[in-house]
Amino acid sequence: MAWPDFSEGLSIVIPTYNERDNIEQLLAEIASVAPQLKRPSEVVLVDDRSPDGTAELASQLGRDKGLDVRVVTPNGPRSMGGAIARGLDVCRWDLVCVMDADLSHPPSLIPCLIASLDGGDGVVASRYVPGADIESWPARRHLISLGATLIARIGLRVRCRDPLSGFFVFRRSFLQSVRIRGDGNKPLLEILVQARPVVSEVPYLFRNRQNGESKLNVRSIGEFLGLVVRLWPSSRDAMIRQETSGLSGLDPPQPSPNPIERTSLLRDDGPLEFQVGRNRVEHAAGHRFRLHR
Numbered sequence: 420m421a422w423p424d425f426s427e428g429l430s431i432v433i434p435t436y437n438e439r440d441n442i443e444q445l446l447a448e449i450a451s452v453a454p455q456l457k458r459p460s461e462v463v464l465v466d467d468r469s470p471d472g473t474a475e476l477a478s479q480l481g482r483d484k485g486l487d488v489r490v491v492t493p494n495g496p497r498s499m500g501g502a503i504a505r506g507l508d509v510c511r512w513d514l515v516c517v518m519d520a521d522l523s524h525p526p527s528l529i530p531c532l533i534a535s536l537d538g539g540d541g542v543v544a545s546r547y548v549p550g551a552d553i554e555s556w557p558a559r560r561h562l563i564s565l566g567a568t569l570i571a572r573i574g575l576r577v578r579c580r581d582p583l584s585g586f587f588v589f590r591r592s593f594l595q596s597v598r599i600r601g602d603g604n605k606p607l608l609e610i611l612v613q614a615r616p617v618v619s620e621v622p623y624l625f626r627n628r629q630n631g632e633s634k635l636n637v638r639s640i641g642e643f644l645g646l647v648v649r650l651w652p653s654s655r656d657a658m659i660r661q662e663t664s665g666l667s668g669l670d671p672p673q674p675s676p677n678p679i680e681r682t683s684l685l686r687d688d689g690p691l692e693f694q695v696g697r698n699r700v701e702h703a704a705g706h707r708f709r710l711h712r
């Protein structure tokens with residue numbers, strides 16, 4: 420089915436560690452966007468036994484706000500990527516949105532992400548397409564993020580502008596072909612490199628975390644580089660397949676019922692040049708971004 424059916428539910432997977440100061444506002448924002456989704460939804464909070472009581476507070480708030488909040492507590496070492504992989508395993512619905520709990524990712528964008536799925540495999544909320552912005556990051560953080568993004572895009576031949584985004588929508592049925600390990604804490608990158616999905620990108624305003632502490636540290640950078648090295652053979656194989664079979668060796672994107680909408684699909688299958696920003700249109704919750712071959 421090309422379009423998300425309104426009878427289909429949505430699972431929102433959120434990894435958490437010590438997010439007590441953010442969880443109430445996050446769940447309130449999700450509750451306020453729920454009516455616009457026009458579908459059943461659940462929140463799958465994957466919490467690595469946060470000492471600040473995030474999980475208990477989330478369960479209580481879910482009951483208070485009438486939200487279907489399920490808390491999953493994995494065994495094993497604490498890992499943000501591992502938590503997302505676990506959440507994707509246990510969620511109830513086929514349509515799934517992954518996002519952070521630190522209010523960097525606005526829940527108000529979720530309806531727009533789902534509407535933008537439009538026959539593709541996934542939608543990425545992007546910090547690096549025209550119309551997007553990042554609020555109050557120090558220069559050092561910008562440099563780290565841009566450097567890591569370039570390493571991923573060039574080293575792994577990924578066309579998505581923000582392959583390290585932690586805010587995205589996919590179908591779990593599509594993800595069945597991908598083994599998401601969660602090492603390196605960038606599950607979207609694992610998906611893009613291993614499954615070469617058709618994705619579109621939607622710009623948004625990324626807000627820097629206001630409360631709580633970042634878990635990003637030097638070790639995270641090392642783990643990310645380890646992930647790039649692990650994924651490199653997969654990206655090389657995809658390039659060889661592309662060279663031997665020509666650009667059309669991979670199936671073209673599914674046609675959309677709307678011929679204008681079709682242009683929004685981007686097959687993430689190699690280092691093709693693309694133009695940006697030619698066809699930006701107003702969308703319900705912001706600007707929709709289109710990528711063209």
Ligand SMILES: Nc1nc2c(ncn2[C@@H]2O[C@H](COP(=O)(O)OP(=O)(O)OP(=O)(O)O)[C@@H](O)[C@H]2O)c(=O)[nH]1
Pocket residue numbers: 433434435436437438465466467497498499502518519520521523627628632633634635
């Ligand atoms: N379950 C689980 N969640 C985690 C872990 N580390 C981070 N998270 C969550 O993953 C999300 C992203 O973590 P952040 O610390 O914000 O990492 P970041 O977004 O790369 O960095 P900042 O935005 O600068 O803080 C947040 O919802 C965290 O609570 C972990 O070890 N286990």
Ligand SMILES: [Mg+2]
Pocket residue numbers: 519521523628
């Ligand atoms: Mg964050």
